[in-house]
Amino acid sequence: MKHIQVVAAVIVKNDHVLIARRPLDKHKGGYWEFPGGKIETGESHEEALVREIAEEINIRIEAPQLFERIDFDYPEKSVSLNFFLTEAFSGEPEGLEGQAIKWVAWPELANYQFPEANQPVVKKLQNWFSEKS
Numbered sequence: 001m002k003h004i005q006v007v008a009a010v011i012v013k014n015d016h017v018l019i020a021r022r023p024l025d026k027h028k029g030g031y032w033e034f035p036g037g038k039i040e041t042g043e044s045h046e047e048a049l050v051r052e053i054a055e056e057i058n059i060r061i062e063a064p065q066l067f068e069r070i071d072f073d074y075p076e077k078s079v080s081l082n083f084f085l086t087e088a089f090s091g092e093p094e095g096l097e098g099q100a101i102k103w104v105a106w107p108e109l110a111n112y113q114f115p116e117a118n119q120p121v122v123k124k125l126q127n128w129f130s131e132k133s
């Protein structure tokens with residue numbers, strides 16, 4: 001089975017987190033996600049993350065910290081997801097690939113459908129916010 005390495009950003013501003021809706025023609029199209037994508041050959045995790053977020057969301061993220069790692073097997077591919085949390089960025093978020101983006105207040109996260117693999121990271125993020133407040 002195909003195995004891919006993915007980086008994704010959990011971008012936090014006050015009590016909100018930025019999520020994006022996956023384009024309908026892609027794997028897990030229509031689901032909400034933490035923006036990001038595949039690591040390219042020769043890139044570090046952080047380089048890939050900064051590049052993907054610039055390409056998809058048009059902001060420059062700073063000081064991302066590893067938040068959660070998840071290995072998950074979908075029927076069609078297996079993914080290693082590396083989620084990095086950041087509260088620092090410059091620019092104004094914009095869905096550069098035509099995707100919807102949204103700042104969601106953390107208690108509302110439960111109302112959005114994420115890919116199956118994301119369940120532990122969403123849970124961890126809710127705990128992170130609730131301990132902070």
Ligand SMILES: Nc1nc2c([nH]c(=O)n2[C@@H]2O[C@H](COP(=O)(O)OP(=O)(O)OP(=O)(O)O)[C@@H](O)[C@H]2O)c(=O)[nH]1
Nearest residue numbers: 006008026027028033034035036037038079115117118
């Ligand atoms: N970006 C992102 N991908 C996720 C998440 N959860 C999850 O299962 N995935 C899966 O991880 C893979 C990431 O690929 P992607 O489609 O974002 O990759 P990419 O931006 O490089 O896209 P492209 O290669 O189609 O241009 C997809 O199979 C996607 O379904 C998530 O929260 N964020």
Ligand SMILES: [Mg+2]
Nearest residue numbers: 035036037038
């Ligand atoms: Mg992507």
